[in-house]
Amino acid sequence: MIAFLLFLALCVGGGVITLLVRDRHAAVVATLFGMLAGLALLVAAAQTLGGDVWLLPLWQLPALGRLTLGADRLSAWFLLITALVAVPVFLFSARYLRHYAAQYRTAGAASIQLFLLASIGLTLTTRDVFGFLFTWEIMSALCYLAVNFEHLHDATPKAGLIMLVASEAGALLQLLALLLLAAHAGSTQFAAIAASAASIGPGVAWAVFALSFFGFGVKAGLFPSMGWLPRAHPVAPAPASALLSGVIVNLGIYGIVRINADLLPVAMPAAGVIVLLVGAFGAIIGILYATIETEFKRLLAHSTIENMGLVAMGIGAALIFRALNQPVFAAMALIAALLHLLNHSIAKSLLFLSAGAVDTTTGTRDLNALGGLIRKLPWLAGTCLAGCMMLAALPPTGGFASEWLLIQSLLRSAELAPVSVRLAFVVAGALMALTAGLALSAFTRLFAMAFLGMPRSPAAQNPTPLPASMRWALALLAAGCIALGLLPTYLVAGLGTVVGTLGLHGGGGALVPPFYAPGSALPGDFVSSFHALGAQLGSSFLPPPGLVLMHRGGTANPVVFAAAPAYLDLALVLGLLLLWLVVRVFTHARKLARQRAWDGGLPELKPQLTYTATGFGNPARVIFSAVVAPNAAHVEEETVARHFRAAIVRTERQPYALDRWVFGPLHGGARHIANAFAAMHHGKLNGYVAYALAALLLALGVSFWI
Amino acid sequence: MRLWALRGLRTQRDLTGFPRTLELAPGMTPGRPVDGPAAAADVCPTGALRAEGAATVVALDHCVHCQRCRHGGQPMHWREDIAWSHGEGAPLPRAFAHSIHVRVLDAGDCGACLAELQQLPAPQYSLHRLGIFITASPREADVLLVVGPVTRAMRQPLLDTYAAMPGPKRVVAVGACAASGGVFGPSFACAGGVADMLPVDRVVPGCPPPPLAVLEALLAVMGRSLPRAEDAP
Amino acid sequence: MNTLAELLHALECDAAVPAAIESGAVLALPLPAARLPHAAHVLARSQAHLAGIVCEQRNGSFALRYPFWLPRGLPWLELVIDVAPGGTVPSISPRLFAADWHEREIEDLFGLIFSNHPFLGNFVLHDEVWPEQAFPMRHDFAFTDADGAPSPYQPQQMLQAEGAFLMPVGPVYGGVSEAGQFLLDTLGEEITHCQTRLFYKYRGIEKRAEGMVAADALLLVERMNGTNAFAHALAAAQAIERACDCSVPARAQTLRSFWAELERLRSHAATIAGLCKSTALAVPTSLAYQRVEELLRLSGRHAGHRYLFGLIAAGGLAFDLDDAAARELAAQAQAVARRLADLAEELLFDNSFIDRLEEVGVIDAKVARRYGLVGPVGRAAGHVSDLRREQPYAAYAECTPRVAQAAEGDNLARLRVFLDEAAESARLLPLLATQLPAGTVRGTCATRAGAGLGWTEAPAGASTCFARLDADGRIARLRLMPPAFANWHAYHLAAERFAFQDFPITLASFGLSMAEQDR
C-alpha cells in the first residue's frame, strides 16, 4: 500500500514539476519520475500478488457514497503489467519527445503521460462505483490529450475526437451497468455489490452483462467497436501509443473481468458464447487488416484488436466453463487470457516504441518506403524481431506459451454437453487457428518489409543512429519477451492465485502440477515415463513449480496436453548451435565467396524491382476480399496518341469493414447478396482457396454436430 | 480428374539404350561429316572443311549442318553417331558422378538448340534417370550449359550467371553458335561463342546437336564411363 | 470497300488499276510522305493486313515500304514513300497500331525519327548495352560504333499506385527458356501491366545477310527461328526468286508445301507439349514431347536434319524426296498426329487442366484486329487470316487448307486452334504426297539486280520477307517480318488482369519464339 501511494505521489508530483521546469529539461525530468513511479508500482503490484491485499476507505461523499481504494490480486496483475510497460516507455520518451520540441511544448506531453499513469493506477484500485467512474473519466480525458498532442497535424484532431466519442459512448454503458448493480446492492462499494450478487434476477443480470461487456469493449477494442484504435494510434506520439495499446486497452478487459467474473459472476452460458464469438470475430478482422496494412503503427493497432479478441475468447471460454460448472477449465481459460494480456502488452509496447524509433531515424512509418534497415540499425532490428516473434506466437518468446494455452483451453470444450455451445467453440477454434496463421504472415511481413531487402526510399537508405536511451528501452522490453518465454510456468502458478480470488480455484495447480512432489497425485510410472525426456531436470535446484506446462486430467486420462516452453527454448538454442557447428565442421575448409543476390541476370537490382509491403500482403487481400477490399479499385489508363498507354493510375478507397457492416448504410443488402452469388464463379484460384476454407469450416461444424 | 499416372504406366516404353549401348534409332541424329578423301571443300559456307593434301578435314566446331557437303558431286563421308563432344576441361569431382544440376542459359540461340534440350526429359531420353536435373537457379547448378553465340545483351547476364554458381563448376558450350559463333558470329551483335568470355570445359558441336550428343557431353563432365565406339552395333 | 478500285479510290491513288490482278501480285503505290497517315487510316478500316515495314537506305536517303496483304483474289498493296536525309516520317501507329513495333525498330536501327510516335528508343538496342548513337543498319555503320558508352539502367514503372512494384522475370529464368524479359507491374499476385522486353537475342541477321550470296543468306534465315526454319526460309527463297526471276519446278512447289506442313505439325505439337508442361501435368507433358520426338526423327530420317535445315534453296529445294518415301513419311506423320489427338482428347476431358486454361489469357477480337494478330493466336481470337488461303504460294492454290478458328481468344481457344491445325496438316500430308508431280526440284535463277516480296504462313502465322539483290546476285537488303513481331506486340494484354500463376500458361499458349522476334 505504501508503495502504491508512493507511486501516486511520484506521478502527480513529477507531473507538476515537469510543467514547472524549463521545456528543455521537461522530458528528462518526466522520465526520471516516470521510471521511479513505475518501479514503485512494480513493488506495489508484487507485494499485492504476494498476498498484501489492502483496502483503504477514503472520504464519504454526500449522495455518492464512500470513496474506497484497494488492491486485490486481480488489480495487482493489471498493475504489474502497467508497471512493466511504464518503465521502458518513460525511458524511451526522454529522447523521443525531443523531436517535437520545435513545434510543441514537450512538457505538455511529458506531464500528461505522468498524470495518465497515475489515473491508470487509480482506475485499477478504486473499489467503489463513483470513484471508478470518476477516475475512468479522468483517464479517458488524459488519454485523449495524450493522443491529441500533435494537434497541428491534419488527421490528429479528427482521430482524437472519434476516440473520445467512442470512449464516452462506452462509458455511458458502463455507467448504466454499474448503477444497476449499485441500485440492487444499495451501496456503491464493490464489496457490497459482490455480496449481493447472488440475489440478482436474470433480466438484470443480462442487462448488466450486455452493458458492461459492450461498454468496456470499446476501450478494450473489441468487436464491433474497435474502429477508433487504428485511427488513434498512428497520430499519437510513440510513447502514448505504447501506453494506449500496452495498458489502456487492458483497462477495458479489467472492467469486463471485474464485473462479469467478480462482482456479478455470469451464470448464463449464452453470455459466454457471445464473448467468445465477439472475441473471435475481432481477432480475425484485426489480423486480416494487419496482414494488409502498410502503415507501421496502424498495422500494430490492428494487431492489438486481434490480440484483444484472443483475450476475450479466453474470457468467454472461462465464462462458459464457469456457467456450465467446470471451474477448473474456467480457471485455465482465464489464466491463459490474462497471461496473453501480459505478453501482448510487453510485445506491443515494444513494437510501438520500435515504430517510433523507425520514425525518428528515417522519418517515415510507411512500410512501402522502408526496407533494409537491419544493415544500418541491427539493434533495432533485433529487438523488433523479438516483438514480432512474440506476436506471431513463436518460441522462444512468451507469445507461444500463452497462445498455445488459449487454444488448449478452447479444446477443453469437448467436455461440455450442450451441442450449440460446442459448435460455438468449433467456430471460434477454427477462427483462432486461422488468426494464428495469419499473425505469422503479418509479422513476418512487418519485419521483412521494414528491415530486410533493399531500402525502398532515400530515407530508409540513410537512417540516423538511434540514441542509447531508446536502445535500452527497446532492449528491456525485448529481454522481457524472451524472459516471458522461459518463465510461463511460474507466471501460470502465480495467475492461479489471481483467478483464485475470483472464485475459480484449481487452475494453476491443474496446469502446473506438483509434478515431482512426493505426494503427487500422478501415477508413479507415468511420472517416470517423463524422466526419459529429461522433464525432471532442474527439479532439484530450481524453485518450484517445475518447467512443464501440462493439463492434468482425470485418472483415466492423466495428461490431456503438455508442453515445456523452457525446454523447447533450450532445445531450440541447442539445435541452432548444433546446426552452426555442423555447418562449420563441414565447410571450414571452404572459401566463402560472396556474390550479389541472384536477380535473373538484371543489369542491376533496383528497389522498385523488389516486393513491397502491399505486394506481400496482397494474396491475403485477394483471398479475403469479402472482408478487406470490398470496393473495386478505380483504375484509370492514360493513353497518348490513341493507343499507347503511358500510365495506369490505380486509386482505391477502402472503408473499414465494420464501418461498412455495422455503422454504414443498411440498405442495398439484397443486391449485394445477389451479386455475391454471381461473382462466386470468377475463375480465380485465390477465390477458390477461400471457398475451400469456408467449406472446411462448415464441414467441421456439421461433423461436430453429428 | 484423370488418373494420369496410370495412363503413364500403360504407355509403351520407348527409351534409348544410351548410355549402355550406342545403338541409334533412325532420325535420332543428323550425323556429321568426317575427315576423308578429297571432297568439294569450297561448298562449305563456314569454312569448316579444309583440304589438307589429299584429304579433307572437318573442323566440326564450325559446321552448321547445312548438308551441302552431303549432297552434290563430291560428297563428304557422313557418320551417323552422336559421340562428338570434346574438351580439355577436367570432369567434375567424383562426388558429382551420380547427380548434377544444370542451368541452361540461352545466349541468343535460334530456338533449335533449346528445342533439342527440351527433348532431353522426353520419354525417349529421360535425362532424370541419369541423375541430371535442370534447375532454374544458378545457386544450385554445377554445370552451365550455354546455347547461342552470346549476343551483346546476354553477355553480362551470362557472366553474372556464371559468377552466381558455386564451385566446382563446369561450362558446356552446346551448338555451333556457342562453339564458334556459328552462322551469326562474331559480328557487331554477337561474340564468336562462349569461349570468348568464359573458360569452356566441353564443346558439343552441331547445329543443333541432337539430344544424345548433349547427354554424352554431360556424362563426360560428370566423369561417367561412356560406351566406346566398339559398342556400336 | 470490297473491290480494289474502291480501295484505291479511297486511298486517293492515281495508279491505274491493272486489268487482271491475280493473287500473288504486288501492287506498289508510291505516295508523298504527308499522305501516308491518311492511307494508313483507310487501310486500317479495310480488310488489308499490314505485314510490316521495310526500310532501305539508298545512298543518303531512305525508302520505306509498307506491304499489306488483301483477301483471296486481290493482290498485295505496297505503300512506298521516300525520306530525304535528315527528314522525319509521319508515324502511322496512332492510326494503325500494328505498325508500332516496326516503327520503333526502324528508329533504333536506322535512326529515322517517326513524328508523333510517343515511345521511341530503347527497343532493339537496349540503352544499358548499346551506345545512344549506334544505328547498325546504316551503310556507314562500323562495328566498333557499337562499343560506345551505354546509359544507366532505368526500368520504368507503368502502374502508379500505393505499393506498386515491378516483378522482373528474366532474362535468365525458368528451366529451359529463351532469353527475354517480362517486367510485371503489380501490386502483388495480379499482373496489372506486363512489359515484354525482347531483343536480348538480337543477332543482327538482316545486317549480316547484306553482301551474302542468296544461298548463304537462306542459312541465316533458317536460323532466325530454328524450330520453324523451313517456313521462314521459304518466304525468303520466294522473295529472292521474285527478285531474280527464278523458275521453280512444280515438284519442288508441292514438296515445299509438304515439308511446310510437316514442320507445322511438329511445331504445333511442341507448342501443345509446352502448354502441358506449363500446367505441370507430368504425364501429358511426357507424352506430348514423345510425339514431338517422333516427328523430329521422321524429319531427321527423310530430310537428313531434324529441323529441316539445308533443305530449301533459291529455285526449289536442295534435294529431292522420292515418292515412296514421301508416302511413307506422310503415313507415319499421320499416325503420330493421331496419337497426339488421342492425348488431346484425354486432356480436354480433364477438368483441372481445362480450369487453368478457360477464360484465362483472353484477347478479344477487337484487340486482335487492332494489333493485327496473325496465325493461330489471331485465329483463336476471331481474327481469321491465313496466307495459304488469302495469297496462295507453293502448292496451296491447288491444295487449300481448311482454316481453324475460334472466337473466345482464351488459352483454351488457342489450344483448340493449335490442335485443329495440327490435324489439318496431318490431313494435307498424304494428299500432297500422292500428288507429287514428276521432275526435278531445282530450277534456275538469273543473276541480276532486283527486289521481291515473299510470304508464307509459318506455323506461328504470316511470315513476310523482302529481298533486294544487287547485280552480282548478292543480298543488298533482306528484311524479315516474322509473325512473332505481330503477336508479341499484343502478348502483354493476355497476361494482364490475371494472376502470376497464370502467366506461364498464357505464355505457353501463344507458342511464340523470341529468337524469331529478335533476329
Ligand code: SF4
Ligand atoms: S554440313 Fe557442315 S561441313 Fe558440310 S558444308 Fe555444311 S557446314 Fe560445312
Ligand code: SF4
Ligand atoms: S547452333 Fe545452330 S541450332 Fe544451335 S542455336 Fe546456333 S544456329 Fe541454332
